């Protein structure tokens with residue numbers, strides 16, 4: 001399928017229409033940003049690597065009947081996906097305390113959470129994607145109670161599936177973010193991407209960070225870390 005018109009350019013991806021109204025092409029860029037767009041840069045081969053990683057995760061989730069927007073890879077950095085109306089929520093699941101959980105709530109960095117923490121954030125760059133709860137979502141009219149319950153249920157299922165998939169490959173799924181959209185039937189499906197830009201992965205033995213934190217905190221070896229994730233999850 002050919003790319004037609006550019007509909008949307010974000011910080012990490014571009015979206016194009018196709019001849020099929022129900023499908024769009026998601027093109028992954030090498031551009032990287034962090035801290036709400038304050039830090040900018042580029043990661044060599046990131047577009048191709050994140051496209052490949054995301055497609056592996058989407059296909060694996062589909063095999064467990066988790067609905068996603070994924071249709072197929074189009075080109076090394078292009079993915080054909082179902083067009084959705086994005087729900088203006090970022091769903092986050094955390095297995096290990098780090099990042100904002102440490103800063104905001106004083107958790108010890110690296111503490112394993114006996115109870116995984118589920119959070120929702122409002123997708124609004126002007127407001128800095130603030131943490132909200134379900135009542136804010138209802139009051140803002142961005143999701144119905146049933147939809148929030150589905151988002152929670154699907155996110156918990158994704159956590160269970162990907163955690164053990166990654167464990168078998170020597171990786172800890174520290175936390176991750178999902179975006180959801182409504183398909184043509186109004187059903188919620190996972191959209192956007194699942195990659196080292198949107199998840200934290202640590203090596204199980206050394207706790208070496210293999211995700212965007214290397215870019216956020218100028219730790220070096222960013223492109224190698226992304227490549228390593230792809231190599232590890234490509235093994236059967």
Ligand SMILES: Nc1ncnc2c1ncn2[C@@H]1O[C@H](COP(=O)(O)OP(=O)(O)OP(=O)(O)O)[C@@H](O)[C@H]1O
Nearest residue numbers: 010011012013015069081082083084086179191192
């Ligand atoms: N299947 C889809 N249909 C429609 N829009 C989608 C789909 N998948 C992802 N998107 C949206 O396309 C955009 C992808 O671009 P990118 O991730 O670069 O945005 P961004 O700069 O991170 O901004 P945002 O804060 O909106 O995520 C996002 O706004 C995402 O919500």
Ligand SMILES: [Mg+2]
Nearest residue numbers: 010011012192
């Ligand atoms: Mg994004």
